Amino acid sequence: MPARRLWIAGLLIVAAIGFLVYKGLGNSLVYFRTVNQAVAMRAQLGTTAFRLEGDVVPGTVKSVPGGVHFDVSAGGDTVSVVDHGQPPQMFAAGIPVVLEGHFQSGTGGFVSNQILVKHSSSYIAAHPGRVKGDPTAA
Amino acid sequence: MLSDARLVAAKDLRIEMRSKVATNQVLPFALVVLILFAFALNQDPPALAAAAPGLYWVAVLFSALLAVQRSFAIESADAAGEGMRLSGLDPAGIFLGKAAAVAVQLAVLEVLLAAGMAVLYGARLQDPAMLVASAGAATVGLASAGVLYAALAAELSVRETLLPLLLLPVLAPVLMSAARAWQDSMSGRPGLGVPWAELLVVFAVVYVSLGVVVAGPVMEVT
Amino acid sequence: MNPIVSRRASLVTGAVGLTALVGIAATVWLGLWVTPPAVGMGNLVRLLYIHPPVAWVCYLAFGVATAASLAYLWPRTRSRSWDRLAGASAELGVVFAALTLVTGSIWGYPTWGTWWTWDARLTTTALLAVLYVGYLAIRKVPGSPHVVARRSAVVAVLAFVDVPVNYLSVYWWKTLHQTGTVLDPSKQLKVHGIMAWTLLLGFVSFTLAYAWILVQRYRVAALEDHRDSDGLTSAIAERIAEGAGSPTRGTPSAAPAPTVSTSPAAASLGGNGAGSLARGVSSELDGASSVVAK
Amino acid sequence: MNGYIEAGYVVALVGVGGYGAAVAARRRKLEKVLGLTRSHAAVEASGRKDRRPGRRSEGLR
Numbered sequence: 001m002p003a004r005r006l007w008i009a010g011l012l013i014v015a016a017i018g019f020l021v022y023k024g025l026g027n028s029l030v031y032f033r034t035v036n037q038a039v040a041m042r043a044q045l046g047t048t049a050f051r052l053e054g055d056v057v058p059g060t061v062k063s064v065p066g067g068v069h070f071d072v073s074a075g076g077d078t079v080s081v082v083d084h085g086q087p088p089q090m091f092a093a094g095i096p097v098v099l100e101g102h103f104q105s106g107t108g109g110f111v112s113n114q115i116l117v118k119h120s121s122s123y124i125a126a127h128p129g130r131v132k133g134d135p136t137a138a
Numbered sequence: 139m140l141s142d143a144r145l146v147a148a149k150d151l152r153i154e155m156r157s158k159v160a161t162n163q164v165l166p167f168a169l170v171v172l173i174l175f176a177f178a179l180n181q182d183p184p185a186l187a188a189a190a191p192g193l194y195w196v197a198v199l200f201s202a203l204l205a206v207q208r209s210f211a212i213e214s215a216d217a218a219g220e221g222m223r224l225s226g227l228d229p230a231g232i233f234l235g236k237a238a239a240v241a242v243q244l245a246v247l248e249v250l251l252a253a254g255m256a257v258l259y260g261a262r263l264q265d266p267a268m269l270v271a272s273a274g275a276a277t278v279g280l281a282s283a284g285v286l287y288a289a290l291a292a293e294l295s296v297r298e299t300l301l302p303l304l305l306l307p308v309l310a311p312v313l314m315s316a317a318r319a320w321q322d323s324m325s326g327r328p329g330l331g332v333p334w335a336e337l338l339v340v341f342a343v344v345y346v347s348l349g350v351v352v353a354g355p356v357m358e359v360t
Numbered sequence: 361m362n363p364i365v366s367r368r369a370s371l372v373t374g375a376v377g378l379t380a381l382v383g384i385a386a387t388v389w390l391g392l393w394v395t396p397p398a399v400g401m402g403n404l405v406r407l408l409y410i411h412p413p414v415a416w417v418c419y420l421a422f423g424v425a426t427a428a429s430l431a432y433l434w435p436r437t438r439s440r441s442w443d444r445l446a447g448a449s450a451e452l453g454v455v456f457a458a459l460t461l462v463t464g465s466i467w468g469y470p471t472w473g474t475w476w477t478w479d480a481r482l483t484t485t486a487l488l489a490v491l492y493v494g495y496l497a498i499r500k501v502p503g504s505p506h507v508v509a510r511r512s513a514v515v516a517v518l519a520f521v522d523v524p525v526n527y528l529s530v531y532w533w534k535t536l537h538q539t540g541t542v543l544d545p546s547k548q549l550k551v552h553g554i555m556a557w558t559l560l561l562g563f564v565s566f567t568l569a570y571a572w573i574l575v576q577r578y579r580v581a582a583l584e585d586h587r588d589s590d591g592l593t594s595a596i597a598e599r600i601a602e603g604a605g606s607p608t609r610g611t612p613s614a615a616p617a618p619t620v621s622t623s624p625a626a627a628s629l630g631g632n633g634a635g636s637l638a639r640g641v642s643s644e645l646d647g648a649s650s651v652v653a654k
Numbered sequence: 655m656n657g658y659i660e661a662g663y664v665v666a667l668v669g670v671g672g673y674g675a676a677v678a679a680r681r682r683k684l685e686k687v688l689g690l691t692r693s694h695a696a697v698e699a700s701g702r703k704d705r706r707p708g709r710r711s712e713g714l715r
Contacts, residue, residue, distance in 0.1 A: 005139070005230070009347040016343040019336070021528070031479045031535050044327055088473025089656075095400065098536055116472045118536055123408055123551045124399045286518070290511050294501050303497055304515065307490040348518065355433055356514055384670075388663060407662045414666055452673075459669040466662040566670070573674040576681050583684040 032098045036075030042103060049102045052079070052110055053118065058093040072097065072110075083112040090117045139231045139350075146227065146235025151242060153212050160205065160243050168201040168251055176258050183260060190261035191320035194251060195313050199280070201247055202309070203302060205240050206284035210292040219292065223357055233285060233353035237346070241281035248273055261324060268328040268335070272319035275338035279312045282345040289356045312341055377572040383565030387413075390558040398555070407467040408551075409558050413566040415460040415485075419523055421453030421570060422492065426520040429513035443509035444585070446516055447499055448577035450492050452570060457489040472536060480529035481537035488526055491519035505585075 032051035033041070054072030060080075061070040067084040070093075081099060091097070096119070101112035154160050175193040179186045186193075213219035222232065252269075255261050263269060287305045291297040315334040322331030391409035398405035428446035431437045464482070465475045476482065499512045530539045551559055 006351060009351045012347040013344050016340045016347075017524075020340050044330070048325070086473075089470050090401065090404070091473070114474065116474055116477065116536055119400060119471060119538060123401070123405050123555055290498075290514060293507075294498075294503075296501055300494075300497060300501065304494040307487055307494065308518070310487060344521070348521075352514055352517070355510060358510065384667070388667070392659075392663065403656075403659060406659045410663060410666045414670075455669065455673050459666055462665050462669075463662045466658055466665065470656065470658045569670055569674065573670075573677055576674070576677045580677060580681045580684060583681065583688060587684065587688055 034074040035072055035079050036077040038103075039077040039079065042108075045103060047102045047105055049100070052081075052099045052101070052112075053096065054079070055096050056091075056093050061093050072099070080109045081112050082109060083115055085112070085114050087115050088117050090119070091115055095119070139228045139234070142227045142231025143234035143238060146222075146232050147238040147242075148235075150209060150212070150236060150239035154239070154243060157212075159208060160247075164201055164204050164208065164243070165247055165250060167204060168197050168247055169254055171197040171200055172251060172254050172258060187260050190255055190259040191324060192317040193259075194255050194320065195276075195317045197251060198244065198248055198276075198316075199306070199309055199313050201251075202240070202244055202280045202284050203305060205243055205247075206281070206288035206305075207297070207301060209236050209240050209285060210288050213292070229353040229357040230350040232357060233282075233289065233349045234346075236289075237278075237281045237285040237349065240285055241277050244277045244281060245274075248277065263324065264326050265323045265328040268323040268331060269320060272316055272323070272331065272335040272338055275335060275342050276312050276316040276319075278342040279338060279345055280309060282342065282349050283308050283312075286345065286349045286352070286356065289353070312338065315341070373572060373575050376568055376575075380565055380568035380572050383561060383568060387558060387562045387565050390554070390561065395555050395558050401471065404467070404471050405555070407463060408555070409562040411460070411463045411467055412559070413562040414456055414463060416563060417566050417570045418453055418456040418460050418488075419527065420567065421449045421456055421574075422488070422520060422523055424574075425450040425453060425492075425495075425516050426523075429516040432509055432513045433517070440505060440509065440585070443505075443513065444578055444581040445574075446513060447496075448574055448581055450495050450499075450516060451577060452573055454489060454492050454496060456570070457485065457492065461485060461489065477536055479535040479537055481526065481535045484522055484526040484529050488519075488522045491522055492516075495519055 032053040035052060035054035038045065038050070038052050052072065054074035057071040057073050057078065061068065063069075064082075067082060068087055069080070069082050071078050071080050073079075081101075083099070083101075095117060098116040098118050099110065099112040100114040100116070101110055103109070104111055172193070175189075175197070176186060179189065210219070213222060223229070252263060256263055284305060287308065288297075288301060291301045291304065294300060315337045319331035319334040319338065322328060322334070387409055391406050395406070395409075397403045425446045428442045428449065432439070432442040432446065464485075468477075469475050495512060495515045498515050499508065501508065503511075529535060530537055
């Protein structure tokens with residue numbers, strides 16, 4: 001194995017992975033689209049299924065027979081959602097959620113089949129008194 | 139390296155032209171798979187059309203498995219493989235040549251399968267440029283990764299069962315990306331599929347490079 | 361190489377095992393009873409002390425397996441010991457990958473609301489487990505030791521490509537899975553107080569448990585090789601003794617063989633001898649010898 | 655807590671512990687079959703300094 005070839009192959013691999021990192025930072029391959037992205041691409045998305053991510057707007061959650069109504073917002077846009085399913089245990093106002101579903105053709109609302117709760121990787125004690133110091137200060 | 143590759147590729151393709159195993163067995167197999175999917179989903183034509191890109195690439199994946207197995211089966215007769223490795227040809231050249239030959243066969247197969255899909259599934263082949271570009275990258279990826287693993291398994295008594303276990307997980311990203319790229323393209327939104335096509339190119343570059351590097355140890359005379 | 365372990369080495373191993381046991385017990389106690397519930401997650405946070413450490417060990421195990429495979433492939437460091445280490449570590453990696461998937465799934469249902477979703481992190485983790493299952497399968501295919509070791513080493517190195525992709529998937533792609541908790545590139549620790557310490561203890565304890573099991577698994581591999589080559593060595597020794605007879609006793613070639621205890625002779629047969637034999641004559645003869653030994 | 659957390663702990667502990675115990679048991683059994691014991695090992699170890707495991711190059715490679 002000539003050393004030069006090893007170098008070229010190695011460089012190609014690094015370049016390919018580097019390209020992936022560079023593009024990935026632009027979030028081009030998506031598991032979900034945020035609300036503002038989805039609203040911007042509404043015409044392109046049509047009624048095809050995709051995953052929508054946003055924060056549940058406090059005060060908009062209403063239980064209806066066979067489901068729940070609420071608004072999600074992200075990046076300054078808001079979409080009203082109707083979900084037909086069992087919201088998970090951790091579902092609450094103010095938290096980020098990922099919704100599996102599609103836009104409704106007429107109303108512009110989003111029909112969701114499943115709510116997934118997306119939580120951050122921060123873990124903050126619920127009872128600060130039990131832990132020394134102010135947990136929000138660290 | 140490249141002249142060795144050309145030599146091996148020409149040899150493999152010549153053997154395929156004369157033996158016609160690819161045209162008489164692999165291609166009909168792929169069509170049978172395509173028809174079986176249609177049987178399984180025939181009560182729901184819209185679902186079949188929607189699932190067409192995924193089913194198409196599953197059929198291509200299985201055919202690729204047969205093609206790379208065939209690519210090394212032709213070396214097993216009369217210890218031709220030993221001869222090739224002892225001939226002083228560059229292992230990286232052998233790898234590239236075999237991968238190129240498999241890629242050519244797969245490309246022909248993909249064109250015929252796509253026509254079959256359009257007819258049998260009622261799928262619309264929109265944006266041919268995007269379809270061809272992503273399929274090209276996917277084919278190079280399938281062929282290079284496939285030949286690499288087939289070379290590893292070529293000498294084994296259990297290669298028919300072991301190769302799918304080793305190879306299919308490796309090829310899963312190609313299946314996923316190619317299916318997504320084609321889905322976006324066929325539903326008239328080629329823009330959405332661009333990142334998936336890029337991922338296919340990355341996969342192809344990585345496995346061609348890896349193959350050139352590890353071809354030596356893989357094809358070492360044992 | 362040597363399957364017999366010195367007293368000091370086994371004492372160190374025992375200490376590591378004991379520390380791991382105590383550490384895991386302490387992690388469980390702290391995790392289930394002492395640490396507070398978290399904002400948002402409540403008590404569901406408690407799997408934090410188990411799931412990430414198990415996932416980390418999975419990376420570590422595949423990393424060790426790959427490094428050992430590279431050391432085997434590199435001609436100057438080629439040794440059957442590296443091959444055994446790679447096999448042992450990969451098996452642990454598969455076990456921990458399975459546990460990562462199961463604990464993650466159990467955590468995902470109450471927190472996310474689903475047992476499984478095809479986001480990049482989960483998909484690549486499942487892929488990783490399958491890739492190394494394939495590696496373990498190719499290790500089991502019979503052949504001369506050198507050939508088996510070389511081809512499986514190549515498979516291990518190729519499979520490792522998925523590990524960095526898996527780790528970085530949560531940054532490259534938007535995933536449901538949260539980003540890294542401890543090894544976060546932004547270097548902002550997002551876990552507080554005793555929760556962070558418990559998590560750290562979990563990482564250390566599971567790493568030690570990995571080390572202990574790895575040593576055990578490595579010894580099993582060494583002992584199995586020893587057992588498999590034992591029969592062959594003693595058979596050869598008998599033949600030499602037969603052929604030599606009394607007059608030629610003391611010739612340099614025959615004398616050492618019967619007196620040497622099995623291990624080094626077996627090792628050189630299994631490693632050096634078998635490899636060159638296979639290259640020189642044919643791989644079938646060599647394959648047959650290891651079958652006979654079993 | 656609601657069962658999920660406990661289930662997660664049980665799976666992880668049984669998995670790691672069970673696998674570790676199984677491997678250790680297999681090691682002990684092999685040692686017994688091969689007649690290698692720790693005391694035996696100590697005696698043998700004194701006489702095998704020159705046969706330490708180390709790099710074994712594969713000849714021609």
